Amino acid sequence: MSPYLGLVLAYLAGSIPAAYIAGKLTKGIDLRQHGSGNLGATNVYRVLGAKIAVAVLLFDAAKGALPVLYFPRLLDPSAVTAASATWWSIAFGIAAIAGHVRPVFLLWNGGGKGVATALGVMLGVAPWIGLMVLVIWLFIAGVWRYSSGAAITAFLLLPVLALLTKADYNFVVFCMVVSGMILSRHRGNMVRLWRGTEPKIGQRKEPAG
Secondary structure, three states: OOHHHHHHHHHHHHHOOHHHHHHHHHHOOOHHHOOOOOOOHHHHHHHHOHHHHHHHHHHHHHHHHHHHHHHHHHOOOOOOOHHHHHHHHHHHHHHHHHHHHOOHHHOOOOOOOOHHHHHHHHHHHOHHHHHHHHHHHHHHHHHHOOHHHHHHHHHHOHHHHHHHOOOOHHHHHHHHHHHHHHHHOOHHHHHHHHHOOOOOOOOOOOOOO
16 A cells, blocks of 8 residues: 555545534534534533543544554555555554544534544554643542543643653654644633633533433
């Protein structure tokens, strides 16, 4: 497989809108018009419930993990070296995150925040760092009860974690790119957190009708 084809496939995989599909299949609604309007597991939880949210979360994480774990194995060995395959793996992860936040299947409108997909990417590329990001998210979410605040904190610390684990410069830059992608999608959440209007985990909003 050409690595460029891999990029396209990773982006298309990331573009599969699990939260949108879940809303349509379970209650016949467009989740972009309910709750926070975000196509992510947190909004699925608020509107559709915990079981569906877990399924969406796992699917979104898999969209990030599978391309970085398995696409490099499919690359044409005459086109890439073992070293470059690692960086193509990272590129596949970025493409998957980009697909999630700007999904082609929804005409690039209304993607999620990318947290679960980015976590899947990190677990695939650097499992220990991915686990640390997950633990930070779970701890902050458990104490503070803000899903967005937990995600912002965890991915803000992602480049720091890379530095603490003595990762090379290029990987630190990659972590900065992922961090920037996630933080940029949480600008509105940051404003609401500052104003004290951000809903906490457990504040469910049922769809009208």
